[in-house]
Amino acid sequence: MKNILKQNKQNAIAFYKMAYIGNPKKAVELYVGAEYIQHNPLVGDGPQPFIDYFNRMAIEYPNKSIEFVRSVAEDDLVALHTHQSWPDNEEYVTMDFFRFDRNGKIVEHWDAMQQIPKISANNNTMY
Template identity: 75%
Template sequence: MADDTSYKTPHDTHSNKQNAIAFYEMAYLGEPEKAVGLYVGADYIQHNPVVGDGKQAFIDYFTEMAEYQGKSIRFVRAIAEGDLVALHTHQTWPGNDQYITMDFFRFDEQGKIVEHWDSIQQVPSESKNNNTMY
């Protein structure tokens, strides 16, 4: 029989998906400090090369982004497995610039975000196929 100390609580993938969406939307729409306070763990590891590591660097980056009024985000899909959540979004920025993002968040055992990776691509004006990017 396994020792009780070796048991790990499984991640609540449904809650993690909901929390990743709420975190992303809150930060994207101008409340990064509140988003970090509610959804981020003790440490925050950032893999996006244009954002510094740690919670304060995240807050600073998204505070600067708040100056872009009129942006919107649509969550196309959210996928969770184990301690990871992947979000696929369609963003529209001022001037109708459109982007597709794919973000990955790692959650700790308390259901808090502790690590982030992402990739972003601008939607081109022309495509060689009739498929959307989402």
């Protein structure tokens, strides 16, 4: 079980990174299962809306970057905590959750995103 969790974490990171840097079609081919249920309200269900969304992001925001701060796996879920940098010095914290099927393929996704504020009421980072 420990090896499966480790592999799922590696696959979730590889999937997200590949899509984010501009190759969502290949990411879907390699890592997505027979279905893909999407909970982000900006992206439709299924592989093609995912591909279309990330292709558009690659064109509109070619200089964005992502850093994977941590990953956690439990049962059939992987959670990724990321730091994203976008044009105009906008930075975001994201938390993405991926559900895997029995074949080790991603079949469902949830996320939450928060812009990193310029001023904080404490001295802690968002990570």
